[in-house]
Structure formats: C-alpha cells, structure tokens
Amino acid sequence: MLEGGKINTRQAIALMVTMVLPTAFLFVTSVTGHLAKQDGWISLLLSIFTALLIGWVAVNLSLRFPGKTLFQYVELILGRWLGKFVAFLYVLWYIHINALIIREYGSFLVAAFMPETPISVFMLLILAISAYAVRNGLEVFTRVNEIIFPLILVTVIVTSALATPEMDLKRLQPVFVENGPVPILKAAFMPAAWMSEIVMLAVLSPYLTQIKDGYKIAATSTLITGTFLIISFVGGIATFGPEVIGGWLFPALNSVRVIHLANFLERLEVTVMVVWVAGALVKISVFYWAAVLGSAQWLELKDYRPLVLPVGIILFATSIMLHDSILDLFVFLGTAWPPFALTTFQGGFLLLLLAAAIIRGKVGKRK
Amino acid sequence: MARFVKPLRARQFGRGQSNAGHSGVEEQPKENDYSSQDLQSLDLSADLQTNLGQIKAILSECSDVIYREFDFAQDDRIKLAIIYVDGLASKSQNSDQIMRALMLDAPLVEERVEFTRERAFTLIKKKLLTVHQLDETNSLGGVIDAVLSGDTVLLVDGHTFALINGTRGWEGRKVEESQTEIVVRGPREAFVETLRVNTSLIRRKIHNPNLKIEMMKLGQVTRTEVALAYIKGIVNDKLIAEVKERLERINVDSILETGYIEELIEDNPRSPFPTVFHTERPDKVAAQLLEGRAAILVDGTPYVMTVPFLFIESLQFPEDYYERSLVSSAARLVRLFALLISLLAPSVYVAIITFHQEMLPTSLLLSLAAQREAVPLPAIVEVYAMEIAFEILREAGIRLPRQVGQAVSIVGALIIGEAAVRAGLVAPGTVILVALTGIASFTYSYSSSLSIRLLRFPIMALAATLGLYGVICGVLTILVHLSTLRSFGTPYLFPVAPLSPGGQKDVAIRAPWWAMSRRPRLVGMNNLRREAAGLKPKPPPTRGKQ
Known part of the structure; x- marks a missing residue:
C-alpha cells in the first residue's frame, strides 16, 4: 500500500473545506464583484450548484471502483495505454494547479505584506513544510488540518462580525435588474472552478474509512465553503460597494482593515495572513500529496516518499516559470483558467470518464 | 567484581532473544570466567565447601559480602552457611529469623522430629525458618542474583538447593512530600528510590x-x-x-x-x-x-x-481533578495561554518591533519606541541576550547549593532587571517580556516546557528574519511535527487531532466528574465506560412537594 492512512468522514469534510476556502476567500470576492457587481452572490449560488454536480460525478465514479484512486481506475476504464496517458495528464494537472496555488500564495504575501522579500523565500518555505507533511502521509496533514480548520472558520466569522458596523446591506441593491444574467453567469465561472477542486475526492476516496459517505463529504464541504464565500462576498460588498471591491486584488484584506475596536483591535490584517498561510499549507499539501501519489501509482512504485523531493523541485520551478508577474497570474486565473479547468480536468473529463465507465459496462452492479 | 562484569562487546547490542523471566539479557559464555550465562547453567554441588568456594571466587574482592558458617543446633553433622551483603540485607532479620531459629530454637522442634542430614533441608524450610518470603534455587547464578539484590542465601551441606530468604532491608529515603510536583489540594506523598x-x-x-x-x-x-x-x-x-x-x-x-x-x-x-x-x-x-x-x-x-x-497531558495536573471543575477549567485555559506565551511571546515581540510596527495602537507604539530609543542593540539581539541570561540564571538556580542559591537568584534578578534597564542596555519592555516568558514556562508540565524552551530560540530567529510570517511558519512546522508523533501508537495530539468530541471534556476544560463517564477513546478503548450514567446530583424529589 502506497498510502497507509485512513481518514474518517469528519476529517475528510474539514480537509475538503480547507482545501478550497482560504484561497477562494481571498480571491473570489474580487473577481465575482468585478464582473457581477452586487449580484455576485447569485453567481456564487450557481457555482455551488456546479460544484455539487461535479462532486457528485467524482464520487459516483469513485464508488464504481472502490479501493482505487483516479490514477488507477482510468486504466480500468480506458484500457492500459490510453489510461496511462490520461493518468499522466492528471498528474501533470495536479502539478500545474499546485504550482498556481503556490504562486498565488507567494504573490499575495509579497504584494500585501512584505514587498521587499523575494517571492521564492515564501514559496520555498511553504514547500518545505508541505514536503515534510506529505512525506509523513495523508493522516498527518489531515491532523494538522483538524487544528487549523476551526481557526480558519472562527477567524472568518469573527472578522466578519467585527466589520458589521461598517456594513450597509443597501449596497446589495438593486438585485439582478442592473446587471442581467450574462455577467452573473460569467462571474460564476471562477468560483465554480475553485469549488470544483472537490474533484480531489476521486483521489481521496480509497483512503476514507466510510467510502459510502463520499456524497455526504462532497455536499457538506461544498455547502460550508459556499456559505463562507457568500458571507465574505456579502460582507465585502456591504462594506465597500461593488465599484470599489472590483478594483482590489485582495478585498478580504481590506474588509479586515476597516475593523476598529476599542482603539486597540485594529490593523488585524495579520489574522488574514495567519489564516491564509495555515490554510495554504494544507491546500498545497493536499495537491502535493495527490501529485506525488499519482506519480507513484503511475510508475507503479511501492513507496511514494522518494518522489516527494523531485516533485517538490518541479513544483517550485514551475510556480516561478509559469507567470511573469502577479497581474499576469491574475489575468490567467480570472479569464483562461476557469473555463479550462471546468471543461477538462475538473469537470468535462470526469463526465466523459463516467460515461465511458457506464458504456463499457464497468458498472458491474457493485457498490 | 571484575570477573563478573565482562566487557560489553558491540555485537551484543543486537536484538537478543529474551528468556522467560523477562530479563532480556543474554550473555556469551566465556572460558575461564564466571559470566552470567555460566552461572545460570551451573548447578550447586552437594558439598557446602565446594559451593562456598565457588561463590567466594565469584564474589572475590567484594568486601561487603558476608559469609557466616555455623552448625545446625547441637548437631554438628549438619553444616550450614548464610551469605548476604552487608547493608542490603536486614541484619536483625538474619539473626532473629534465620540464625536464632536454626541454632537456638531448633531443639524445640527436634524433640518431636528426628533430624537427619537427608531430611534437614525440608524441615528447615517447613518448620524452622521464620522469614516471610522463601524461595529456592539450584543454580549458582540464582544464588549470586539473590545475594546481590539484598536477600540472604542459606546453603545446607549435602543439598544441591539453596534457600533464598527475603531479607531485603536497606537504608532508604522515607516517603516524603513531592519536591517537584506540588499541589494545594490532594495527596502529598511521592515515590521514593525503592x-x-x-x-x-x-x-x-x-x-x-x-x-x-x-x-x-x-x-x-x-x-x-x-x-x-x-x-x-x-x-x-x-x-x-x-x-x-x-x-x-x-x-x-x-x-x-x-x-x-x-x-x-x-x-x-x-x-x-x-x-x-x-x-x-x-x-x-x-x-x-x-x-x-x-x-x-x-x-x-x-x-x-x-x-x-499525549501532548494534552502537559496541561493536565492531578489537582484539576480534585478541585471544582469550573476552577480547574479556568486553570487549564491559563496554562494553555501560558504555553503559547512561553513559545511565542519573544518572537512575536521581535517580529512586531522589527517589521510590523503598524499593528500596534499608536500610543503603545510611542511608549515602546521611547523605551527603545536609548537602547543600542537591535530588538532581536536584545531579546536573545536576555533570554539566554534568563536560561543561565535558571540553570544556575537548579545547580547551586541551596545556601547560595537564594542570594544568586536575587542578584541575578537585579542584574537582568533593574540594573540592565538603568544602564540603558535593554528596554524595560523586554525585561517584562522575558520575565513573563520565563514564568509562563513553569505553568505546564516540566518535561514539555523543556522542549518548548528549546523551540523558542529558532522561532525567534525566524521572527527576526521573516517577521510574523516566519513565526507562523515556525508554528506550522511544529504543528506538522506534532502531528507526525505517536506515543505507543496513539497520535500525540489526540483528542484534538484526530478529533474526539467526547475527549474534549478533558482538554481545554475539565468537565465535572459526573460528565466524564468515558475514558479517553484511543487510550482506554478496551473498556471505555468508567462510571454509570446519570450521576449528576439532583435535588431530592420531595423538595417540590413541600
């Protein structure tokens, strides 16, 4: 067994939420607010439905091949050669998406907190800690997440609550009429791409103690993530209004900046940094783990640990080379990425795989 | 002793097969020497003098071993000898229960029973020796082991068995109050060396x-x-x-x-x-x-x-379970907070002073800046110097003779406190911080505080180079490390990670005893329930009717 760990349903839900929320929390408000203005919450609702659908596909597919990860069962569906090819693409995909996450992470820290520090310092440090976690297996970063997860939720709730004096819900009006359906649909793409990272369940499912809880995990974690995204979006819009929000890179940071309490609790941006760094550690670890596990299964190795270092080096190099600047990265994430992700690895491919599995009679009536 | 202790060789440290008595020690036989392996397999002979000679050879140059040969009562056909270590075996027991019994009291029994050389052994064992604990052995090794652990061995001429009398009685410390783990409420006795x-x-x-x-x-x-x-x-x-x-x-x-x-x-x-x-x-x-x-x-x-x-035990103390639950829970939270302070306070201070001045309210920032104006050192050097000074004082405090300890700690406190501030070497804020950190590290378990003390220093270096981001990375690394740890298979951070909802009753708070009806899940999984349900005290049912 490559990965000996098993995680229970509660741990999996927490892991899936932390895998999506911290990054989405920081970026989604801006993009959605930019495109859909005050109606962005409708886009978020739409994206929740999309993510639920994709989560359903991923879990349904996994339940047909219990005990196998995505990288293994594509071979069963598509045959050895084509399967190997697709599995390889998925490994590349996990490296690509993780490189983007690492880059986002570094860019945020450089832009928002420490502009004079080279970005590679941040990326190397977080990669080193992730590598340590990944080397020790799924159970370890799941346990780390069990401590981080409540901290993230509490921080989001408390900072939102503290910012309420500055909020004005009238800024959410008028609903719908001003923008119309097209911007709302457009704005739904990015959060949907983010939340459909739930596809990770297709890799994770063999390591769940209760495999049948897959649907529950997908639905619960998507709903929790969605709720928190909507809270943060509504809070942001109610505080600043859609025009201002759309122009910022990190609206969540500004939402926290407005907090003034008793002339002592102010400038709480550092809490955002804490949540962000801690959440990013878990997120990067999960994707890192998927990439490492995937390559080990693709190469049919007995142990994935020798691959941790090489994959880490590839991740580091890729994350630096992929984009020239933070603007380049954000334009890519805001425009090209969501349709690409949704039509291929985080949606389209899975639908095709599911269809192929059904057609090729791999159903086998096994649950 | 030189013959008994044979030099350890590297190859002996392999995974040895253990023998039944859990001694776990294996020895290679060695020619012309009485190693332990030889002794266990060497039988006693029937001749008393041969046995004594062998034992004396093994225990040669052991001046504290005493051999006492005597005859059984008036009957000089039956020769006896006892062997014991002076200071380990109780002398009064030896003389009363063994020698007196065999030399003086024996005739009382002998009147009715006929003693012969052949039956002597059984009769001595059954009728004469008045010691509480009696074993026998037929190997030389058994004899040596018994003698060296404080028992008295009785050899009877003509028999290949030796009697081991439980006469352990050496000078030891009395059971006293614990020196290092003190409680206000609860039993005071502590373990001793025996x-x-x-x-x-x-x-x-x-x-x-x-x-x-x-x-x-x-x-x-x-x-x-x-x-x-x-x-x-x-x-x-x-x-x-x-x-x-x-x-x-x-x-x-x-x-x-x-x-x-x-x-x-x-x-x-x-x-x-x-x-x-x-x-x-x-x-x-x-x-x-x-x-x-x-x-x-x-x-x-x-x-x-x-x-x-489990890591959480660093915050649990016996007194928590004796005092009222609300009070104990508050104390737990204080300890948790103190643990975070002792790990993070100096590094957060350094990070904020060096990188994130904007986080402080203006008035606090001004007061800190005024303090630090005259200080020639950067914050990190200052904090490092003070922390190291504090560690030196603490180490000295443990090692110093009690008579001078007091004086040194007062002088030390003055030096790192008052004088250093007066001389303008450190800011008063730093002194407060270092003192708080030092004191906070005494609120939770000593052995964990040693590790936390150690980890404080690398995190301070991270804080000085990368600010709060460095601190966060340091904490996350520790967190990942803690998550990898297991103690005999149980995850170290249980019951927080993996989360056990029932286990939370004894983590940040200490639930009342009637609510803690189950043992910690991963520790006591063999038998979870420890008390009956519904133990919560209720007012007597008659009260409402009156």
Missing part, C-alpha cells in the same frame, strides 16, 4: 486484583529491577504486548533512571517532544493506570514512567 515501596504506593490506591505488577531485570551490569504495572481489563492488551516487546529489546549495561529506558523505547527518538510521561506522584500514576495506560517503575529512582503520553 521499587517495592513504590509499587506499594500504587497498590494502596488501587485495591484490585486486576492491578498487575510484572517484574523484569534490565541492564547487564546493573541488573536493575524494572516493574511494569497495568490494570488488566482496562488496559489494551496490545499496548502491554508492545511495551513488553520494547522493554525486552533493551540490551544495555546499565539502567540508572527511567530516562535510560525512555530513550530506548520511545516512538520518535529524534523529536524534541517527550512521548513518555514521568511523574513522582502515586495518585497521578494511579489515574493514568485507570485511564488504560501502563506504568514502568525502575528501582533506584522516584520517577515512574507512564505510556502512552
């Missing part, structure tokens, strides 16, 4: 036949007695098997303290965090046993180890 006294202290708390205490001998040279205590039916059998296996694997020359064993059996030998708990309080050990843990006692030290050890 293993038997320690087991009795545990037995006195748990009057139950299921409390098992297994013995073994560890250390090829020291032959130290080690006891494994657990409560059958509560403890997980797999845990006991695992502990035994790890103990039997130990093959070293000496065990002088539980720390020797701790380092040889722990799960993560390179971790700065302790994964084995030790205490000198019997009530603590009893509570641990009742939660399903195993205790390891070592002769010669008042510290008893218990496994598995």
Whole structure:
C-alpha cells in the first residue's frame, strides 16, 4: 500500500473545506464583484450548484471502483495505454494547479505584506513544510488540518462580525435588474472552478474509512465553503460597494482593515495572513500529496516518499516559470483558467470518464 | 567484581532473544570466567565447601559480602552457611529469623522430629525458618542474583538447593512530600528510590486484583529491577504486548533512571517532544493506570514512567481533578495561554518591533519606541541576550547549593532587571517580556516546557528574519511535527487531532466528574465506560412537594 492512512468522514469534510476556502476567500470576492457587481452572490449560488454536480460525478465514479484512486481506475476504464496517458495528464494537472496555488500564495504575501522579500523565500518555505507533511502521509496533514480548520472558520466569522458596523446591506441593491444574467453567469465561472477542486475526492476516496459517505463529504464541504464565500462576498460588498471591491486584488484584506475596536483591535490584517498561510499549507499539501501519489501509482512504485523531493523541485520551478508577474497570474486565473479547468480536468473529463465507465459496462452492479 | 562484569562487546547490542523471566539479557559464555550465562547453567554441588568456594571466587574482592558458617543446633553433622551483603540485607532479620531459629530454637522442634542430614533441608524450610518470603534455587547464578539484590542465601551441606530468604532491608529515603510536583489540594506523598515501596504506593490506591505488577531485570551490569504495572481489563492488551516487546529489546549495561529506558523505547527518538510521561506522584500514576495506560517503575529512582503520553497531558495536573471543575477549567485555559506565551511571546515581540510596527495602537507604539530609543542593540539581539541570561540564571538556580542559591537568584534578578534597564542596555519592555516568558514556562508540565524552551530560540530567529510570517511558519512546522508523533501508537495530539468530541471534556476544560463517564477513546478503548450514567446530583424529589 502506497498510502497507509485512513481518514474518517469528519476529517475528510474539514480537509475538503480547507482545501478550497482560504484561497477562494481571498480571491473570489474580487473577481465575482468585478464582473457581477452586487449580484455576485447569485453567481456564487450557481457555482455551488456546479460544484455539487461535479462532486457528485467524482464520487459516483469513485464508488464504481472502490479501493482505487483516479490514477488507477482510468486504466480500468480506458484500457492500459490510453489510461496511462490520461493518468499522466492528471498528474501533470495536479502539478500545474499546485504550482498556481503556490504562486498565488507567494504573490499575495509579497504584494500585501512584505514587498521587499523575494517571492521564492515564501514559496520555498511553504514547500518545505508541505514536503515534510506529505512525506509523513495523508493522516498527518489531515491532523494538522483538524487544528487549523476551526481557526480558519472562527477567524472568518469573527472578522466578519467585527466589520458589521461598517456594513450597509443597501449596497446589495438593486438585485439582478442592473446587471442581467450574462455577467452573473460569467462571474460564476471562477468560483465554480475553485469549488470544483472537490474533484480531489476521486483521489481521496480509497483512503476514507466510510467510502459510502463520499456524497455526504462532497455536499457538506461544498455547502460550508459556499456559505463562507457568500458571507465574505456579502460582507465585502456591504462594506465597500461593488465599484470599489472590483478594483482590489485582495478585498478580504481590506474588509479586515476597516475593523476598529476599542482603539486597540485594529490593523488585524495579520489574522488574514495567519489564516491564509495555515490554510495554504494544507491546500498545497493536499495537491502535493495527490501529485506525488499519482506519480507513484503511475510508475507503479511501492513507496511514494522518494518522489516527494523531485516533485517538490518541479513544483517550485514551475510556480516561478509559469507567470511573469502577479497581474499576469491574475489575468490567467480570472479569464483562461476557469473555463479550462471546468471543461477538462475538473469537470468535462470526469463526465466523459463516467460515461465511458457506464458504456463499457464497468458498472458491474457493485457498490 | 571484575570477573563478573565482562566487557560489553558491540555485537551484543543486537536484538537478543529474551528468556522467560523477562530479563532480556543474554550473555556469551566465556572460558575461564564466571559470566552470567555460566552461572545460570551451573548447578550447586552437594558439598557446602565446594559451593562456598565457588561463590567466594565469584564474589572475590567484594568486601561487603558476608559469609557466616555455623552448625545446625547441637548437631554438628549438619553444616550450614548464610551469605548476604552487608547493608542490603536486614541484619536483625538474619539473626532473629534465620540464625536464632536454626541454632537456638531448633531443639524445640527436634524433640518431636528426628533430624537427619537427608531430611534437614525440608524441615528447615517447613518448620524452622521464620522469614516471610522463601524461595529456592539450584543454580549458582540464582544464588549470586539473590545475594546481590539484598536477600540472604542459606546453603545446607549435602543439598544441591539453596534457600533464598527475603531479607531485603536497606537504608532508604522515607516517603516524603513531592519536591517537584506540588499541589494545594490532594495527596502529598511521592515515590521514593525503592521499587517495592513504590509499587506499594500504587497498590494502596488501587485495591484490585486486576492491578498487575510484572517484574523484569534490565541492564547487564546493573541488573536493575524494572516493574511494569497495568490494570488488566482496562488496559489494551496490545499496548502491554508492545511495551513488553520494547522493554525486552533493551540490551544495555546499565539502567540508572527511567530516562535510560525512555530513550530506548520511545516512538520518535529524534523529536524534541517527550512521548513518555514521568511523574513522582502515586495518585497521578494511579489515574493514568485507570485511564488504560501502563506504568514502568525502575528501582533506584522516584520517577515512574507512564505510556502512552499525549501532548494534552502537559496541561493536565492531578489537582484539576480534585478541585471544582469550573476552577480547574479556568486553570487549564491559563496554562494553555501560558504555553503559547512561553513559545511565542519573544518572537512575536521581535517580529512586531522589527517589521510590523503598524499593528500596534499608536500610543503603545510611542511608549515602546521611547523605551527603545536609548537602547543600542537591535530588538532581536536584545531579546536573545536576555533570554539566554534568563536560561543561565535558571540553570544556575537548579545547580547551586541551596545556601547560595537564594542570594544568586536575587542578584541575578537585579542584574537582568533593574540594573540592565538603568544602564540603558535593554528596554524595560523586554525585561517584562522575558520575565513573563520565563514564568509562563513553569505553568505546564516540566518535561514539555523543556522542549518548548528549546523551540523558542529558532522561532525567534525566524521572527527576526521573516517577521510574523516566519513565526507562523515556525508554528506550522511544529504543528506538522506534532502531528507526525505517536506515543505507543496513539497520535500525540489526540483528542484534538484526530478529533474526539467526547475527549474534549478533558482538554481545554475539565468537565465535572459526573460528565466524564468515558475514558479517553484511543487510550482506554478496551473498556471505555468508567462510571454509570446519570450521576449528576439532583435535588431530592420531595423538595417540590413541600
């Protein structure tokens, strides 16, 4: 067994939420607010439905091949050669998406907190800690997440609550009429791409103690993530209004900046940094783990640990080379990425795989 | 002794097959020498003088071994000899219960029974010796072991068996109040250096036949007695098997303290965090046993180890369970907060002063800046210097003779406090911070505070280079490390990660006893329920009707 760990349903839900929320929390408000203005919450609702659908596909597919990860069962569906090819693409995909996450992470820290520090310092440090976690297996970063997860939720709730004096819900009006359906649909793409990272369940499912809880995990974690995204979006819009929000890179940071309490609790941006760094550690670890596990299964190795270092080096190099600047990265994430992700690895491919599995009679009536 | 102690060779430290008595010690036979292996297989001869000669050869140059040869009563056909170590065996017991019985009281029995050389052994054993504990052995090794552990061996001429009289009685410390783990409410007694006294202290708390205490001998040279205590039916059998296996694997020359064993059996030998708990309080050990843990006692030290050890136990103290639950819960939270302060306060201070001045309210920032204006050193150097000064003082405080200790700590406090500030070397804020950090590290378990103290320094370096981001990375690394740790198979951060909702009753808060009806899940999984349901006290039903 490559990965000996098993995680229970509660741990999996927490892991899936932390895998999506911290990054989405920081970026989604801006993009959605930019495109859909005050109606962005409708886009978020739409994206929740999309993510639920994709989560359903991923879990349904996994339940047909219990005990196998995505990288293994594509071979069963598509045959050895084509399967190997697709599995390889998925490994590349996990490296690509993780490189983007690492880059986002570094860019945020450089832009928002420490502009004079080279970005590679941040990326190397977080990669080193992730590598340590990944080397020790799924159970370890799941346990780390069990401590981080409540901290993230509490921080989001408390900072939102503290910012309420500055909020004005009238800024959410008028609903719908001003923008119309097209911007709302457009704005739904990015959060949907983010939340459909739930596809990770297709890799994770063999390591769940209760495999049948897959649907529950997908639905619960998507709903929790969605709720928190909507809270943060509504809070942001109610505080600043859609025009201002759309122009910022990190609206969540500004939402926290407005907090003034008793002339002592102010400038709480550092809490955002804490949540962000801690959440990013878990997120990067999960994707890192998927990439490492995937390559080990693709190469049919007995142990994935020798691959941790090489994959880490590839991740580091890729994350630096992929984009020239933070603007380049954000334009890519805001425009090209969501349709690409949704039509291929985080949606389209899975639908095709599911269809192929059904057609090729791999159903086998096994649950 | 030189012949008995044979030099240890590297190849002996392999994984040795253990013999039935859990002694776990194997020795290679060596020609022309009485090594332990030889002795165990060497039988006693029927001739008293031969036996004595052999024993004297083995115990040559041991000036504290006493040989006393005498005749049985008036009958000089039956020759006897006792051997014991002066100072280890109780002399009064020897003279009253053995020699007096055999030399003077024997005629009382002899009147009715006919003594012959052949029957002497059985009769001495059954009718004459008045010692409480009596064993026999037919090997030379058994004799030597018994003598060296304080028993008195009686050799009877013409018999190949020796009688081992339990006469252990040496000078030891009395059971006193614990020096290092002090409580306001709760029992005060602490373990001592004698293993038997320690087991009795545990037995006195748990009057139950299921409390098992297994013995073994560890250390090829020291032959130290080690006891494994657990409560059958509560403890997980797999845990006991695992502990035994790890103990039997130990093959070293000496065990002088539980720390020797701790380092040889722990799960993560390179971790700065302790994964084995030790205490000198019997009530603590009893509570641990009742939660399903195993205790390891070592002769010669008042510290008893218990496994598995979870990180949360650093914050749990016996008094929590004796005081009212609300008060104890508040104390827990204080300790948790103090733990964070002792790990992070200096580094957060350095990070904020160096990188994130904007986080402070203006008035506080101004006051800090005014303090630091005259200070010539950067914040990190200042804090490092003060922390190291504090560590030196603390170390000196432990090592100094009691008479000068007081004076030195007062002078030290003045130096790092008042004088350093007056001289403009450090800011008053730094002194407050370092003092707070130092004091905070005494609020939770000592062995964990040692690790936290150590980890404080690298995090300070991170804070000085990367600001709060460095601090966060440091904490996350520690968190990942803690998550990788296990103590005898139990995740170190249990019951927080993996989360056990029921286990939260004894983490940040200490729920009332009537609510803690179950043992910690992963520790006491063999027998979870520890009290009946519905124990919450209620007002008597008659009250409403009056």
